[in-house]
Amino acid sequence: xxxxxxxxxxxxxxxxxxxxxxxxxxxxxxxxxxxxxxxxxxxxxxxxxxxxxxxxxxxxxxxxxxxxxxxxxxxxxxxxxxxxxxxxxxxxxxxxxxxxxxxxxxxxxxxxxxxxxxxxxxxxxxxxxxxxxxxxxxxxxxxxxxxxxxxxxxxxxxxxxxxxxxxxxxxxxxxxxxxxxxxxxxxxxxxxxxxxxxxxxxxxxxxxxxxxxxxxxxxxxxxxxxxxxxxxxxxxxxxxxxxxxxxxxxxxxxxxxxxxxxxxxxxxxxxxxxxxxxxxxxxxxxxxxxxxxxxx
Amino acid sequence: xxxxxxxxxxxxxxxxxxxxxxxxxxxxxxxxxxxxxxxxxxxxxxxxxxxxxxxxxxxxxxxxxxxxxxxxxxxxxxxxxxxxxxxxxxxxxxxxxxxxxxxxxxxxxxxxxxxxxxxxxxxxxxxxxxxxxxxxxxxxxxxxxxxxxxxxxxxxxxxxxxxxxxxxxxxxxxxxxxxxxxxxxxxxxxxxxxxxxxxxxxxxxxxxxxxxxxxxxxxxxxxxxxxxxxxxxxxxxxxxxxxxxxxxxxxxxxxxxxxxxxxxxxxxxxxxxxxxxxxxxxxxxxxxxxxxxxxxxxxxxxxxxxxxxxxxxxxxxxxxxxxxxxxxxxxxxxxxxxxxxxxxxxxxxxxxxxxxx
Numbered sequence: 001x002x003x004x005x006x007x008x009x010x011x012x013x014x015x016x017x018x019x020x021x022x023x024x025x026x027x028x029x030x031x032x033x034x035x036x037x038x039x040x041x042x043x044x045x046x047x048x049x050x051x052x053x054x055x056x057x058x059x060x061x062x063x064x065x066x067x068x069x070x071x072x073x074x075x076x077x078x079x080x081x082x083x084x085x086x087x088x089x090x091x092x093x094x095x096x097x098x099x100x101x102x103x104x105x106x107x108x109x110x111x112x113x114x115x116x117x118x119x120x121x122x123x124x125x126x127x128x129x130x131x132x133x134x135x136x137x138x139x140x141x142x143x144x145x146x147x148x149x150x151x152x153x154x155x156x157x158x159x160x161x162x163x164x165x166x167x168x169x170x171x172x173x174x175x176x177x178x179x180x181x182x183x184x185x186x187x188x189x190x191x192x193x194x195x196x197x198x199x200x201x202x203x204x205x206x207x208x209x210x211x212x213x214x215x216x217x218x219x220x221x222x223x224x225x226x227x228x229x230x231x232x233x234x235x236x237x238x239x240x241x242x243x244x245x246x247x248x249x250x251x252x253x254x255x256x257x258x259x260x261x262x263x264x265x266x267x268x269x270x271x272x273x274x275x276x277x278x279x280x281x282x283x284x285x286x287x288x289x290x291x292x293x294x295x296x
Numbered sequence: 297x298x299x300x301x302x303x304x305x306x307x308x309x310x311x312x313x314x315x316x317x318x319x320x321x322x323x324x325x326x327x328x329x330x331x332x333x334x335x336x337x338x339x340x341x342x343x344x345x346x347x348x349x350x351x352x353x354x355x356x357x358x359x360x361x362x363x364x365x366x367x368x369x370x371x372x373x374x375x376x377x378x379x380x381x382x383x384x385x386x387x388x389x390x391x392x393x394x395x396x397x398x399x400x401x402x403x404x405x406x407x408x409x410x411x412x413x414x415x416x417x418x419x420x421x422x423x424x425x426x427x428x429x430x431x432x433x434x435x436x437x438x439x440x441x442x443x444x445x446x447x448x449x450x451x452x453x454x455x456x457x458x459x460x461x462x463x464x465x466x467x468x469x470x471x472x473x474x475x476x477x478x479x480x481x482x483x484x485x486x487x488x489x490x491x492x493x494x495x496x497x498x499x500x501x502x503x504x505x506x507x508x509x510x511x512x513x514x515x516x517x518x519x520x521x522x523x524x525x526x527x528x529x530x531x532x533x534x535x536x537x538x539x540x541x542x543x544x545x546x547x548x549x550x551x552x553x554x555x556x557x558x559x560x561x562x563x564x565x566x567x568x569x570x571x572x573x574x575x576x577x578x579x580x581x582x583x584x585x586x587x588x589x590x591x592x593x594x595x596x597x598x599x600x601x602x603x604x605x606x607x608x609x610x611x612x613x614x615x616x617x618x619x620x621x622x623x624x625x626x627x628x629x630x631x632x633x634x635x636x637x638x639x640x641x642x643x644x645x646x647x648x649x650x651x652x653x
Binding site: 182184185188190202203207 | 346347348367368369370371373374375377378379381383384385394395397398399442443446
């Protein structure tokens with residue numbers, strides 16, 4: 001009415017205001033504070049000093065302890081993603097393609113872990129993997145071990161639980177892309193002369209790549225940010241995860257400045273990884289072909 | 297032994313007979329259609345031949361070799377799907393060349409064969425395109441090229457024309473026949489479209505509820521349907537079921553009594569007994585319509601529906617409770633009959649057939 005047409009045409013922008021407000025207050029402002037903290041310094045006994053210094057970052061890049069921590073964190077992310085894929089892909093394939101009778105039950109089993117808090121899952125695994133746990137008892141009873149194996153408070157325990165936590169998510173992310181692979185493509189390849197292995201190599205895997213990569217990105221970022229699992233079951237190993245270091249600096253030494261710098265470095269690293277992989281998926285023709293043009 | 301032979305093939309899904317074929321023979325170079333409504337077992341039969349379904353019993357021979365237990369990739373068949381099923385991540389060239397990977401063909405020969413196949417389907421120069429850049433008709437041609445490039449023993453077509461629009465479908469029918477003739481490839485074509493089956497095939501196999509109803513040339517199937525089902529499925533036709541009340545063998549005319557309709561006089565060629573309940577198949581285009589009765593046994597009826605088809609009129613005529621469809625391709629638009637007009641029907645003996653099942 002009274003508004004110029006320029007605004008009338010862009011009235012839809014109004015609906016962006018509430019989410020933008022929420023994001024600004026609860027995400028952007030805290031991030032800005034975090035960034036500011038990372039350039040400040042901490043003096044024991046006096047707390048945070050609002051100066052402007054690069055000392056936190058210099059400390060991080062010159063100290064092998066922290067650089068190793070970053071490498072261990074990123075490497076663990078990669079390892080967990082690969083192991084998770086190995087477990088999740090066949091399940092997703094079973095759900096999406098095979099004429100599997102208990103698909104409904106399978107879906108419930110995939111969704112139910114999401115209703116349980118991660119800490120409860122961890123304590124559940126502690127019972128299973130502990131010195132007196134089911135796994136150790138079985139291994140000893142079958143004479144495969146003569147004394148309990150230390151799954152807990154070691155690297156292997158962290159990996160086992162991280163994989164367990166992320167397999168359902170990865171499976172759910174893979175189901176859609178695998179369902180988009182048409183049976184007639186697979187049949188056509190067979191008729192042309194492909195054996196099962198060739199069908200997997202030439203048809204199923206190439207057409208699954210976009211799904212695999214997007215699942216991998218989500219799980220990867222979740223893994224490198226996780227701190228409860230390495231903190232509770234990592235033992236000495238767990239302290240070498242970057243997220244645990246951050247936690248220690250905040251809760252133990254109260255050095256918010258250095259913790260903020262670590263956080264900024266972690267954010268930048270994971271963002272770069274996400275951007276790099278998303279670009280890579282886009283540059284692959286197969287992603288475009290399968291996701292956009294063929295989902296009629 | 298015939299080029300393709302199917303013996304005692306049976307496949308059931310949860311007590312439901314999907315396919316039950318006693319014997320089917322196909323000679324080299326023939327174009328054979330499996331025709332029937334959905335669920336008649338035509339696709340199941342095709343998939344048994346392709347090897348994606350394992351039959352409960354029976355055997356399939358191609359070139360005298362039993363392939364029933366042979367895995368799909370060793371069967372030397374070609375298959376075109378209804379959705380074309382081109383590999384979306386491969387170019388047209390890679391799609392067509394896919395089957396050649398598994399045959400010992402040198403790189404230069406692959407190039408030569410692919411371009412020959414593209415020439416055959418009229419899409420030369422399309423090598424580097426991706427499937428999503430092609431129209432439905434083009435995808436269909438590429439799918440055809442992919443299935444014939446490695447010279448399979450038998451080409452299987454699973455309703456390949458169903459996804460195309462009407463005009464394109466008609467054009468592709470001619471194309472398909474031309475390419476099949478040119479390659480002289482033995483072809484098994486699955487369809488529910490009787491026009492496609494009649495126009496393309498050397499032999500038509502009409503199927504119903506898993507079984508073969510009739511095998512014959514297109515003309516045979518159309519003119520001499522073996523059962524009421526075939527007559528009904530093949531084309532719009534009148535099926536009149538009644539009890540024979542009188543029979544004049546000299547004139548070849550018998551009286552038929554129907555429920556809720558006056559006695560009808562129909563010509564017959566076969567032997568008909570008085571008191572027998574049988575089906576008369578009357579072709580709509582073999583019914584004469586006149587305003588005044590000329591023949592002795594003309595039947596009076598009322599026009600209850602008219603549809604103008606451009607080249608002909610399709611009339612629905614009521615005789616008591618009986619509805620009859622007649623096709624008039626002689627009448628001109630000005631002299632057409634209107635709803636409610638009283639007319640007289642004469643039945644051409646060539647258009648009437650007696651069927652007992």
